[in-house]
Amino acid sequence: MIRAAALTAVLAATAFDQTFxxxxxxxxxxxxxxxxxxxxxxxxxGVVAPEVFYNLGNAYYxxxxxxxxxxxxxxxxxxxxxxxxxxxxxxxxxxxxxxRLSKPRPPAWEQALLFWHYRLNPETxxxxxxxxxxxxxxxxxxxxxRPWPYxxxxxxxxxxxxxxFAASAWTKFHPTPLxxxxxxxxxxxxxxxxxxTVHFELYEGDRVVVDRRxxxxxxxxxxxxxxxxxxxxxxxxxxxxxxPAALLADPPTGDN
Amino acid sequence: xxxxxxxxxxATAILAAFAGPLAPARYxxxxxxxxxxxxxxxxxxxxxxxxxxxxxxxxxxxxxRTIQQNGLAVDPINIRNSTIVAPENGTNLRTVxxxxxxxxxxxxxxxxxxxxxxIDGRLYAxxxxxxxxxxxxxxxxxxxxxxxxxxxxxxxxxxxxxxxEVYQGEPIYLRTQLWRIADPNVNAxxxxxxxxxxPSHEGFYVKExxxxxxxAHRGDLQYDVWEERKLLYPTIxxxxxxxxxxxxxxxLLNRKNFTRRDRLYYDLNAGPIxxxxxxxxxxxxxxxxxxxxxxxxxALGPQTVRHGETAKxxxxxxxxxxxxxxxxxxxxxxxxxxxxxxxxxxxxxxxxNPVEETITKRxxxxxxxxxxxxxAIPPIRYPYFDPEADEFVTLTTDPITLVALxxxxxxxxxxxxxxxxxxxxxxxxxxxxxxxxxxxxxxxxQQTDRTLSTxxxxxxxxxxxxxxxxxxxxxxxKLRAAARGEQARRRAAERLRAAATxxxxxxxxxxxxxxxxxxxxxxAHVGLTAVDAARRLDQLDLxxxxxxxxxxxxxxxxxxxxxxxxxxxxTLASLIAETQAVLRExxxxxxxxGPRP
Numbered sequence: 001m002i003r004a005a006a007l008t009a010v011l012a013a014t015a016f017d018q019t020f021x022x023x024x025x026x027x028x029x030x031x032x033x034x035x036x037x038x039x040x041x042x043x044x045x046g047v048v049a050p051e052v053f054y055n056l057g058n059a060y061y062x063x064x065x066x067x068x069x070x071x072x073x074x075x076x077x078x079x080x081x082x083x084x085x086x087x088x089x090x091x092x093x094x095x096x097x098x099x100r101l102s103k104p105r106p107p108a109w110e111q112a113l114l115f116w117h118y119r120l121n122p123e124t125x126x127x128x129x130x131x132x133x134x135x136x137x138x139x140x141x142x143x144x145x146r147p148w149p150y151x152x153x154x155x156x157x158x159x160x161x162x163x164x165f166a167a168s169a170w171t172k173f174h175p176t177p178l179x180x181x182x183x184x185x186x187x188x189x190x191x192x193x194x195x196x197t198v199h200f201e202l203y204e205g206d207r208v209v210v211d212r213r214x215x216x217x218x219x220x221x222x223x224x225x226x227x228x229x230x231x232x233x234x235x236x237x238x239x240x241x242x243x244p245a246a247l248l249a250d251p252p253t254g255d256n
Numbered sequence: 257x258x259x260x261x262x263x264x265x266x267a268t269a270i271l272a273a274f275a276g277p278l279a280p281a282r283y284x285x286x287x288x289x290x291x292x293x294x295x296x297x298x299x300x301x302x303x304x305x306x307x308x309x310x311x312x313x314x315x316x317x318x319x320x321r322t323i324q325q326n327g328l329a330v331d332p333i334n335i336r337n338s339t340i341v342a343p344e345n346g347t348n349l350r351t352v353x354x355x356x357x358x359x360x361x362x363x364x365x366x367x368x369x370x371x372x373x374x375i376d377g378r379l380y381a382x383x384x385x386x387x388x389x390x391x392x393x394x395x396x397x398x399x400x401x402x403x404x405x406x407x408x409x410x411x412x413x414x415x416x417x418x419x420x421e422v423y424q425g426e427p428i429y430l431r432t433q434l435w436r437i438a439d440p441n442v443n444a445x446x447x448x449x450x451x452x453x454x455p456s457h458e459g460f461y462v463k464e465x466x467x468x469x470x471x472a473h474r475g476d477l478q479y480d481v482w483e484e485r486k487l488l489y490p491t492i493x494x495x496x497x498x499x500x501x502x503x504x505x506x507x508l509l510n511r512k513n514f515t516r517r518d519r520l521y522y523d524l525n526a527g528p529i530x531x532x533x534x535x536x537x538x539x540x541x542x543x544x545x546x547x548x549x550x551x552x553x554x555a556l557g558p559q560t561v562r563h564g565e566t567a568k569x570x571x572x573x574x575x576x577x578x579x580x581x582x583x584x585x586x587x588x589x590x591x592x593x594x595x596x597x598x599x600x601x602x603x604x605x606x607x608x609n610p611v612e613e614t615i616t617k618r619x620x621x622x623x624x625x626x627x628x629x630x631x632a633i634p635p636i637r638y639p640y641f642d643p644e645a646d647e648f649v650t651l652t653t654d655p656i657t658l659v660a661l662x663x664x665x666x667x668x669x670x671x672x673x674x675x676x677x678x679x680x681x682x683x684x685x686x687x688x689x690x691x692x693x694x695x696x697x698x699x700x701x702q703q704t705d706r707t708l709s710t711x712x713x714x715x716x717x718x719x720x721x722x723x724x725x726x727x728x729x730x731x732x733x734k735l736r737a738a739a740r741g742e743q744a745r746r747r748a749a750e751r752l753r754a755a756a757t758x759x760x761x762x763x764x765x766x767x768x769x770x771x772x773x774x775x776x777x778x779x780a781h782v783g784l785t786a787v788d789a790a791r792r793l794d795q796l797d798l799x800x801x802x803x804x805x806x807x808x809x810x811x812x813x814x815x816x817x818x819x820x821x822x823x824x825x826x827t828l829a830s831l832i833a834e835t836q837a838v839l840r841e842x843x844x845x846x847x848x849x850g851p852r853p
Contacts, residue, residue: 016700027693030566030594030624046702055693062566062622064599085691092690096601130713137717144721144728190339191350195321197337 016047020055027059035059043242050080053242057086060245061093066205067182068245069093071236074103074178074207078238081119097205104209104223106176114168122172129165136162177210179218179235182246186235188228192217199228210237290314291373293382295358301390302363304506304521305331308356310382314375317352327366327389331357360389404509407520409477410437411444415455415501415526417488423534423643425547427463427578428488430455432501432526438471438478441510444522455527456499460488489578490533498529536641539648542586546640548577552585554636554653556623557689562661566596566622568689571636571653579615587621588634593658596622625660632657736778737850741843744775748839755832762816762823765835769809772839776851786810796851805838 023038039056042049057072073090076083094100105111117125136158143151181202189196192214200222202208208220211227218235221227236245291312300306308330310319323330334357341348360366366389370381404410411434418429432455436444465485472481490496507520536547553572561567571585584598598619625631632655639650751768758764770784777792784792786807793803812831816823823831 014700016702020700024693024695028565030596030622042700047700048703049700051694052700058690058693061690085694089690130710133714134717137721141721141724144725190337191341196339 016042016045019045020052023055023059027055027062030062032059032063036063040244044244048079048240048242050076050083050086053079054083054086054089057089057093061089065182065245066093066096067180068236070097070205070207071180071182071238071245074180074238075242078122078172078175080121082121093205098203099206101203101206102223103207104176104178104221106171110171114164114171117168117172120168120172122169125165125168125172129162129169132158132162132165173240175240178238179208179210179220180238181206181208181234182236183234186230188220188226188230190228192229194231196229200226202230202234208235210235289380290375291371291380291382293368293371293385295368295385295387298386299388299390300360301519302360304519305357305359307336308358308368308385309353310356310371310373311351311353312373312375312380313349313351315347315349316374316376317350318374319352319354320371320373323356323358323368323371325369327360327362328368329359329361331359360387363389363391365389404439404442405437405477407507407522410442410520411435411505411507411522411524413501413503413524413526415498415529417498417529417531420530421532421534422490423547423641424490424493424536425545425578425641426490426643428460428490428531430457430486430488430498432484434482434503435472435474435479436482436507438480442507443510444507445505452504453500453502454484455501455529457486457488457496458499459490459492459496459533460498461491463487463489490531493533493535496531496533498527498531500528501526537648539641540637540639540650542637542650543639543641543648544583544586546573546577546582546638547643548575548640549642549644550575550577550582550638550640550651552636552638552651552653554633554656556633556656556658559657560659560661561625563625563628565692566624566689567658568620569623569633569656570618570620571638572616572618573638574614574616575640576614577640579613579617582615582617584619585636585638587636590623590633592626592631593633594624594626596624623658625658628660628662630657630659740775740778741846741850744772745839745843747775748772752832752836752839756828760817761828762813762831765823765831766810766813766817769806769813769835769838772842773806776842776846778850784810786814798845798851799841802838802841802845805834806842809835809838 019038019042023035023042026032026034026038036056036059039052039059042052043056053072053076057069057076060066060069060072070090070093073086073093076086077090080086120128136155139151139155139158143155181204184204186202186204186206187194187198188200188202190199202220202222206222208222210218211221212219213232216232217229218232219227219229220235232246234246237243291310293308293310295309296307308323312319322332322335336353336355338353340351340353342351343349366387368385368387370384373380373382414431414433414435416431416433422428434444436442463486465487467482467484469480469482472479488498503522503524503526505522507522509518509520551574553574555570555572557568557570559567573582573585579602584600587595598621601618601620602615623633635655636653637650638652639648641647642649748768748771751764751771755761755764755768770789773789773792774784789810790803790807793806809831812823
């Protein structure tokens with residue numbers, strides 16, 4: 001009977017679960033490239049789960065790829081800000097980077113208006129926004145049938161709440177585009193050509209805001225407000241959308 | 257008759273002016289030319305450097321990396337680049353400026369040919385630039401003219417090493433210094449470029465250090481010193497040579513009376529330096545190239561893991577010596593573990609002399625036990641050569657034991673599910689290692705596009721509200737119409753009852769019917785004439801005969817009112833009866849909903 005139950009459970013497992021299991025097994029056996037392949041496959045297939053990104057971060061870390069590890073911990077924390085394991089691993093990874101460059105902060109208006117939402121995950125804010133929106137219209141409908149005097153201020157308050165959660169959900173689903181340098185040294189140029197002067201260099205694991213992307217180039221900005229252009233291929237974009245990690249390639253030295 | 261150089265230059269300029277319009281047709285010629293070139297001086301001394309500037313404006317600009325021309329030497333290193341980006345008509349217009357450090361190689365007139373630049377796929381050329389090149393004059397003994405110290409004290413160079421007899425692999429600290437007098441009226445340079453030949457160092461592995469500048473005194477004079485530093489690790493044995501350092505540059509002197517600015521040309525050399533490199537004696541097999549004085553420390557974290565998990569073994573080498581050649585220790589055979597390649601971390605405790613710096617190199621290995629039980633990590637040996645003691649020294653770590661606990665099903669037990677409490681999770685924390693992977697609840701699904709569902713969720717409440725508002729509005733309208741009808745009927749009945757005894761019964765009948773109509777229409781009770789009533793009733797979905805009967809009653813009442821005709825007796829009774837009949841029929845026709853167009 002136990003065997004039959006186990007067989008039923010195995011048969012019921014989805015292909016995604018099997019891939020996740022395969023990734024875990026590879027990780028436990030120290031085959032980190034295989035674990036990375038399995039977890040990346042899930043991401044490629046559209047699975048968006050903090051556990052997948054977190055484990056992918058661990059696998060990249062074990063494989064010595066600090067940049068993609070940091071990018072995946074950032075993804076996990078974006079989806080679940082209360083995932084303390086991811087926070088600690090991210091901190092450990094950042095401490096191992098060359099400069100320990102801090103993460104670029106969100107725009108000032110967002111910090112001022114949405115200071116309360118940084119511990120909420122996107123799904124929660126999305127659901128709260130929808131719930132408050134529906135509640136607002138229910139209240140307005142009630143007011144059509146029973147025009148009690150206190151329904152008007154209540155509707156106004158509910159409208160504000162719905163707007164706040166909508167703004168929160170919008171910023172959660174359209175966050176400031178973040179990328180992580182994924183090669184040991186990534187030259188950042190003044191312009192969109194490698195013949196341009198190298199403005200500064202990023203080290204693996206440095207997190208930057210992506211202001212613009214154009215023809216394989218990304219205009220990046222560091223937390224200390226240095227700006228320049230670099231090749232997209234040396235960056236892992238945190239997303240959403242969630243793409244694969246940057247290929248490990250040796251960037252040019254930056255000597256003109 | 258000889259031609260004076262100035263005339264030749266003028267002739268060249270005139271030719272150049274004519275040559276411009278006759279430029280080959282392959283250059284784009286419509287509109288203003290978005291590229292130009294100029295020099296910072298047109299009268300130059302042979303061999304003395306000057307700047308040739310090139311500027312172009314466009315979105316895609318390709319400038320030559322260097323310029324090839326007879327009679328000119330262009331420094332391939334000293335190139336200045338600057339870019340200004342300005343948004344214009346939705347595109348980013350870039351102005352790129354490039355400066356070439358140039359020397360003229362022969363005296364006489366010289367014409368810098370047009371320089372080709374590709375801008376946005378079109379080829380442009382600059383105007384030719386005429387130059388006048390003079391031979392370098394033989395200067396007087398005191399070139400400084402008494403305002404400054406002698407020329408040899410204004411600028412000089414030095415090159416030195418910290419030792420000239422070393423063992424193979426032992427670092428040598430090489431410093432090349434440019435001493436420039438600290439006087440705001442003296443400006444000497446450059447610090448890099450083809451005019452400077454750094455010392456050659458065949459037979460050495462070279463580590464470049466950050467150049468630095470600092471103030472210094474020599475005699476009574478104060479100098480600014482520009483120092484370039486290198487660590488040289490001898491790779492050969494025997495006599496090695498650090499080559500000559502050549503510096504060629506200019507010192508610009510601003511005279512104190514501001515009357516003129518003089519240039520002093522320098523052609524300075526330092527070195528070479530001979531170094532004796534002694535061979536290392538035969539070393540132990542674990543020797544990885546470290547020469548200096550070191551210590552070793554091995555640490556394992558954690559010392560207890562489950563079978564299948566990894567522990568980190570870190571071996572730290574600390575000391576002074578050839579930091580770049582300190583290699584990873586050769587680990588003894590460890591059959592009980594799967595050992596990952598070393599992860600190297602390098603730290604330096606800075607010192608003014610880099611040879612004296614204390615370096616720390618940490619080699620970290622991930623050890624995965626291949627079986628359960630108490631597994632021994634044997635002592636790790638790390639030999640190095642101590643040049644002060646002239647012998648090899650072998651460092652040895654203490655043996656370490658790793659306890660590998662059993663794990664029934666690999667992965668399952670070490671994994672942490674979301675349901676497990678935080679306290680249980682802590683079991684798996686690996687010292688300063690990362691937290692373990694998560695074994696998530698099995699409910700993964702593909703993320704779907706939520707645009708439609710979100711749009712539906714946002715719009716449905718609004719649509720429902722609109723529907724409800726429509727329904728309640730109509731219901732309220734119906735109620736209002738019914739109330740108006742009821743009120744109109746009641747008032748009309750009251751008025752008609754009073755009409756029979758009223759002094760002006762025609763007026764009362766008129767007001768009864770007009771008032772009824774006004775109330776049913778929901779309008780103010782003001783003079784509704786027969787004509788108005790006929791027009792309003794025509795717009796409604798009403799029996800035509802009934803309309804005529806209404807207007808006939810109103811006409812009759814108006815005639816009585818304005819024509820002084822009396823309505824009494826049977827006429828009055830029949831008028832009242834007709835009015836009552838008309839009101840009944842209007843009620844029947846309009847019902848509770850009221851008049852409808």
